[in-house]
Amino acid sequence: MPDITFDYIPTTGAVLQPDGFNRDLYQQTSGKSLFETLNGNVTYPNLNAAFEVESHLIRPGHTGIARSDGRVFSADYFSDLWAGLNNDFYTPVGGACLSFRVPYDMSYALFSASVFLTVWRQFGPPDPSAGDPFDTRLDAPNIRIQMFYGDTNGIAYTRRELPQTVFFDNNGAAPDADVGMVEQYTCHHYNLLHAKIAGKSAPNQQLTKGYATFGLAVYVSQNLNGQNPAGTDYQLNLILSGADDARPDSYYKGVQRVRTYVRNATVMGLL
Amino acid sequence: MPHTFPPRRIRSGEPADPDVFNETFQAVAGKLSGKLGEQDIDAATLKANVSVVDEGYYDAHHIVKASDPYWVASATWIVGFIGVPQDPYAILQDNASWQPMSDASTGDVLELNITSTEDTFVIFAQAQYIAYNYGNPADYPSIGDPIRMQFALQVDGVTLDDTATGALFYPDTPPQQWYRAASASSTDEFDYRHIQYIQNTVGMNNASNATRLIRALPVADGTHNVRLVYRRVPRNNYEVDNDGKGVQAVAFNRRLFVLRIKGNSSYAGGAPSVEVAAVEDGQTLSLSNVFTNSLESMRQTTNALLPANIERSALRNEHLPSLVYGSDVAYIAPASSVPVAFVAFSAYPGYGVDGVGWTTANNGVGTNLEITNGGVGWDLSANPGTMIVLANIQLWKVNFAATEDIDCIAIATLAFTNSLGTRTVLGECEVYVNGHNPNPVVTGMEPIGDDIPLMWVVDSASLSANDKQISKIEVLISRWDASAAHVANNVEVKTQRGMITSFVLRDVHP
Numbered sequence: 001m002p003d004i005t006f007d008y009i010p011t012t013g014a015v016l017q018p019d020g021f022n023r024d025l026y027q028q029t030s031g032k033s034l035f036e037t038l039n040g041n042v043t044y045p046n047l048n049a050a051f052e053v054e055s056h057l058i059r060p061g062h063t064g065i066a067r068s069d070g071r072v073f074s075a076d077y078f079s080d081l082w083a084g085l086n087n088d089f090y091t092p093v094g095g096a097c098l099s100f101r102v103p104y105d106m107s108y109a110l111f112s113a114s115v116f117l118t119v120w121r122q123f124g125p126p127d128p129s130a131g132d133p134f135d136t137r138l139d140a141p142n143i144r145i146q147m148f149y150g151d152t153n154g155i156a157y158t159r160r161e162l163p164q165t166v167f168f169d170n171n172g173a174a175p176d177a178d179v180g181m182v183e184q185y186t187c188h189h190y191n192l193l194h195a196k197i198a199g200k201s202a203p204n205q206q207l208t209k210g211y212a213t214f215g216l217a218v219y220v221s222q223n224l225n226g227q228n229p230a231g232t233d234y235q236l237n238l239i240l241s242g243a244d245d246a247r248p249d250s251y252y253k254g255v256q257r258v259r260t261y262v263r264n265a266t267v268m269g270l271l
Numbered sequence: 272m273p274h275t276f277p278p279r280r281i282r283s284g285e286p287a288d289p290d291v292f293n294e295t296f297q298a299v300a301g302k303l304s305g306k307l308g309e310q311d312i313d314a315a316t317l318k319a320n321v322s323v324v325d326e327g328y329y330d331a332h333h334i335v336k337a338s339d340p341y342w343v344a345s346a347t348w349i350v351g352f353i354g355v356p357q358d359p360y361a362i363l364q365d366n367a368s369w370q371p372m373s374d375a376s377t378g379d380v381l382e383l384n385i386t387s388t389e390d391t392f393v394i395f396a397q398a399q400y401i402a403y404n405y406g407n408p409a410d411y412p413s414i415g416d417p418i419r420m421q422f423a424l425q426v427d428g429v430t431l432d433d434t435a436t437g438a439l440f441y442p443d444t445p446p447q448q449w450y451r452a453a454s455a456s457s458t459d460e461f462d463y464r465h466i467q468y469i470q471n472t473v474g475m476n477n478a479s480n481a482t483r484l485i486r487a488l489p490v491a492d493g494t495h496n497v498r499l500v501y502r503r504v505p506r507n508n509y510e511v512d513n514d515g516k517g518v519q520a521v522a523f524n525r526r527l528f529v530l531r532i533k534g535n536s537s538y539a540g541g542a543p544s545v546e547v548a549a550v551e552d553g554q555t556l557s558l559s560n561v562f563t564n565s566l567e568s569m570r571q572t573t574n575a576l577l578p579a580n581i582e583r584s585a586l587r588n589e590h591l592p593s594l595v596y597g598s599d600v601a602y603i604a605p606a607s608s609v610p611v612a613f614v615a616f617s618a619y620p621g622y623g624v625d626g627v628g629w630t631t632a633n634n635g636v637g638t639n640l641e642i643t644n645g646g647v648g649w650d651l652s653a654n655p656g657t658m659i660v661l662a663n664i665q666l667w668k669v670n671f672a673a674t675e676d677i678d679c680i681a682i683a684t685l686a687f688t689n690s691l692g693t694r695t696v697l698g699e700c701e702v703y704v705n706g707h708n709p710n711p712v713v714t715g716m717e718p719i720g721d722d723i724p725l726m727w728v729v730d731s732a733s734l735s736a737n738d739k740q741i742s743k744i745e746v747l748i749s750r751w752d753a754s755a756a757h758v759a760n761n762v763e764v765k766t767q768r769g770m771i772t773s774f775v776l777r778d779v780h781p
Contacts, residue, residue, distance in 0.1 A: 003574040006566070012558045018281040024566055025277045025295060034299050034569055039274040042307060044316040048575040052324040053591065055536030057581055059309075062588040063328035064532040066393045066487035070433025074443055095433070104588040108598045108774045110661070112485040116437050118472045119720075142718070157602035157768045160665055163720035184471035185707060189436040191483040191724050193661055195772040197598040204600045259472070261438040266485045268393045268530070270595050270774070271328070271588050 003045055004037055061103065063271045070264035071095025079143075079220040079256040090146060090154060090217035096263040097215025102207055106269035109207035111194040113147050113216035115263040118183045119162040121256050141221040143256055147194050149214045155203055158192045162258065183259075192216065207269055215265050218258045274310065275302060289550040296547040296565045303545040303572050307581045314589035321592060325778040328594055330531045331657045332383045332497075333728050333781035336361070336374070337699035338523040339622040340401060357622070357698075363400060363520040369423060369430050369500040372398070372522055381527055382498040389535040392488045394424055395528040395659075396499040397726045399481040399702050402520040418518050419474035419504040424486050426497050434484045437474035441504050473504045478518070479680065481702035483724035489534075499527050524699055528659070528728045530776070535584075545572055545580070594777045596654045599642040602770040603634035610667035610718070610767040611635035619682050619751040623698025629686070629747040632664050632769055640664065640769045641745035648690075649775065651731035651739040656777040660685055662725040662746050664769035667718045669706045669750070671761055679706035681764045682749040683723045685771075690740030696747065700727050703751075718765075725771075730780050746771055 007027075008020025026035040037046065077091055096113050121143050147158035163186045194214065196207040275298050279291040302311070336358040359374035361381070372381040385392070402418045421437040423430050432439050475482065484499070503520070547565045554560070572580065605611065613630055620626030632640040640662070651658065662685060669681040684701040688694045702723055725746065731739055746769060750762040 004570045006570060009567075010558055010562050016281075016287075016556065016561065018283050021561070021566075022277065022280050025299075034566070034573060035276055037573055038299065038302050038307065038311055039276070040311050041313060042311050042573075042576065043313040044320040046574060046576050047317075047321065048577050051577060052322045053327050053586060054324050054578045055327050055533050056583050057578055057586045058328065058533070058536070058591065059584045059587050060389070060534040062586070063591060063594075064391075066391045066532060068433070068487040072432045072435070072439040074438060074440075107593040107595045110772070114434070114484065116435070116475075157604040157770050158663075159604075159768055160722055161667075161718045161720055163718060184476055186720070187437070187472055187474065187476045188721060189475055189482050190722050191485060191663075192722065193663055193770060193772065195598075195600040195770070197600055197772075197774075200600060259443075261443070261473070262433055262435040264433040264486060266393075266487050268487065270532075270776075271591060271593050 004031055004034065007032055064269060065100075065103065066266070066268045067098060067100045068264060068266040069095065069098050070262070072262050075260050077218045077220050077258045077260070079222050090144075090148065090219045092148070093145075093216045093218055093260050093263060096260070096265050097213065098265040098267055099211065099213040100267060102209050102212050102269065104209050104271070105198070106196070106207040107198045107271060109196040109267065109269040111147065111149070111196070111214045112191060112264075112266040112268075113158075113214070114189070114191045114265075115145070115216055116187070116189045116261040117145070117162070118186045118188075118259050118261075119143055119165060119257070120183060120259070121162065121164045121186075143221065143258055144219040145190065145192075145258075146217055146219065147192050147214065148217050149194060149203065149212070151213070153203065154217070155194050158194060160190060160192070162186070162188070212267075214267065216263070218260070220256050220258055222256075287556055289552055289554070292550040292561060292565070296569075299569050300545045300547045303569060303580050305579060305582060307576070307585065309582075309585045309587055309590070312581070312585065312590060314587070317586075317590045318592050321590075323592065323594060323778070326780075328533060328591075329776055329779050330533070331728075331776065331779050331781040332385050332529040332531070333527070333657075333730070334381060334383055335526040335699055335728070336381065336524065338525070339698065340523050340703065341622070361522040361525065363420065363501050363503065363522055365503050367502055367505045369425060369502050371425075371498050371500055372525060375521075380498065381525055382496055383527055383529055384494055384496050385529060385531060386494045387490050387531060388492050388533065388537060390490055391532040391534060392426070392490055392495070392497070393530040393532065394426075394486045394488065394497060395483070395530075395726060395728075396422070396424055396485075396526065397481065397483045397724065398422055398499060398501070398522050398525040400520050400522045401479045401703065402518040403478075418476060418478070418520055419471055420476075420480075420501065420520055421474040421504055422482050422484060422499060422501050424484055424497070425500045426488060426490070427495055430500065431486055431488070434486050436482050436484070437504060438472070441473045443473055477705060477707050477721075479703045479705040480721075481524075481704065481724060483726055497527065497529055499525065524701060526699070526726060526728065528726075528781075545569065594656075594779075596656065596775040596777050597644050597649045597658070598772075598774040599644045600770065600772040601640065601642045602768070603632070603638055603640050604768050605634045605636075610665075610765040613748055613750070613764045613766070619680075619749040622701060623696050625686070625694055625696045628749045629684075629696060630749070632683070632746040632748050632766055639745060640771055641743055642771050642773055643743050644773075648740065648742040651734060651741065651775070652736070654775060654777050655731045655739075655780075656775050657779045657781060658727075658729050658731065658773060658775045660725075660727040660744055660771065660773045662769065662771035664723045664725070664746055664748070665767040666704055666721040666723050666764070667767050668763070668765040669704065669719070670763055678752060679762045680704070680751040681723070682751060683725060684747050684749075685725050685727045686745055686747050687738075687741050688743040688745075689738045690742065691737050692742075693737070695738065697727055700725055728781070731775075732780055744771065744773060
């Protein structure tokens, strides 16, 4: 609304004209009366030339939002043990995910997912006949982590392949009689980021008003130890091994695991 | 304030009633006295035109310690870093309780004290640590010396548990046996050699690594202390360090940055001066009391509104312009599963020194990990403020070409190019990650599965005129051989995916 200019300006000695006075107070024509302007039509030209928005004028939360969530207990994520359950999906990590309301379109949004983890990524099927359970070492499929946004959208540039578990003794020496499958050397802390920006294209397009979900997911693929799951050996290995132990040999190849420790998800959105 | 209308009208032929004038004038004056509300203000024109007082939305607090490990010039690196002319390093003491990170020479703590109202903090922190053997400072730390380093954020003395880089509780869940391996002996006992060993998995164990923490936190009125803290988590026997041998850890580059998103800021301006004298019984109507000092006065006020005329918290996002400038993001996500190997480049040129030893991280087929703000660069003269750059680069592998060795160091940092085409390598952003998780049985076992976090915060006021015109920001990769030879050996670095993003908060100066 432009600045107000009155239609009627009384003068000394003249009779006050009620209609003119009333129109100065209110009339529908814009820029002609006080009430018409002040009732929802205050615009930028009405502001003093030196006007600047000060902090106290801003409604809390209307220049940006930030949320965090996290968990401190350890949680394990396993691969499927059996061929028929070969469900290779990314599983969201509780505590490293966040759903939140986006109150308005954000010009810039930063998504952070942090996790400390170790992995148990077995490689090589045991070979009891050779006396070395790891005589034949074949690469196991990588365990992965990756950020996601929404229900299904993985963010490929945040994908990280996790290390294999190393075979060391406690002092870092080569395997010996005291060999252990030492997980302590696979400790990693990740702080992965994703950004959404006005004017950018997918997957970085603007974070708009509504609800949003993002976080970190793990992908623990079934460990076939390089074998063809349709092959004879693989099928045989699914048979229970014998009377001395009822557990199936497939444990040898099935288990891969991620242990997530302290983790956190944080989002920052700026107007 | 809800819309209001003239409560009374004056009419021809009626005696002039002072109440008619007074009620009408006060309705307007009351609205102008700090009661103009969100419904009264047209959002579109305000958003497009209005200025915002400096740090009206946000303010920023930043402390950075740029500390050089001094690897290049030192014959034995661990001696060389002492006394170099950068910021002091911080010794990370052997203590299982959370400790502030303090400068070795001055004792200054890496902390920020921030006075706030009911605001939201977004806390960013980064630290680079290097560990070495206690008994032999020339000996680069062994992978057999897990240091179980944890970092966390602390506000007002309270550790934010969910920021800890490790297990909050220790020892963690006891080791477990996942399978029955066939006996490797003549007995029928299970082969316990292959029991999963997860002891010491409670903190970062690399000899050299970097970490970055990010956390949002709502805070109350008052002054708040924000710290990056650390601890050395003990083993199951509650002794810090390993087998009595132990390692010493030192933090070099480290940074703490807090963005305060303002909430309920208190009003510090003057009171509105909209005063209309009442018309009294018996008073002669004059131009002054029915117009000049009433209608006309309020018209002039309405035509030049000040913050004092507007209701507290009246302006919503619809009214407000964005103060974010120069946001950009880029990434490399090779379609191929083959990581990009850097093998034929020169050695690390030195802390913050440009040279052929730096190679821009890329996807192997010509796409660099860099941002240019859509090709137009950043003009921080016209848009002064605080620039924040964040990046990640996946470290697939760092090793000697033929062997696995923890003495291999992958180095990454950020660099910017100014209007003259001069590139500045940012020493304060350098991070170093040693080779780890090697396998002496199957050479080349990959990946090591690590990730390098990078961060740069700069106040444009601290940049030269040329450097305020930034055309490009990029992620650089280098290498160093930390073995006794201290030469750029045939260290190979492999990277794969990565991202870099930036934004500038205009008129915000830490």
